[in-house]
Amino acid sequence: MSTESIASARPSTVTAAFWLWIVEAILSVVFGIIVVAVAASTPAVTDLSGSQRDTAVGVLIGVAVVFIVVAVIRGLIAFAMRRGRNWARIVLTVLAALSIVATVVQGGGAGWLLWVSVVLAVVAVVLMFVPASNAWFRRGAATTTAPSAA
Secondary structure, eight states: OOHHHHHHHSOHHHHHHHHHHHHHHHHHHHHHHHHHHHHTTSHHHHTSOHHHHHHHHHHHHHHHHHHHHHHHHHHHHHHHHHTTOHHHHHHHHHHHHHHHHHHHHTTTTTOHHHHHHHHHHHHHHHHHTSHHHHHHHHTTGGGGOOOOOO
8 A cells, every 4th residue: 555545545634743743832832932032031030149040041941941842742743644654643642631730730821922833733633532533543544654655
């Protein structure tokens, strides 16, 4: 079976979920960058003394790096999900749940961009579990994928 016919057999719900995960990952990278750029210039940070300011900026950079690394991982896992790997669907679902919990716990005060990412993740999870998607993952679409040409 050719890669083209496998892609055409893939339900549109899986393809849509894939693209939502990619957009969500990009938004998370942007959010990570904004965390450092904006938060480091707020009075809460700039009014600190030298070493305290350095520590605060270091923490902000650490948070941004975590956002970016997790976003890249989600994006890579989305490629496996698109190929029909059920483990990837499960991992993305768990990561979405953790993201929702983290957003709610921190009060959602990080801004609209974070909420947009959460909504995209929720919609992507729903699309990954609708009946057409379930059938795609159940039939083991990943095992029928033709090897890529070198």
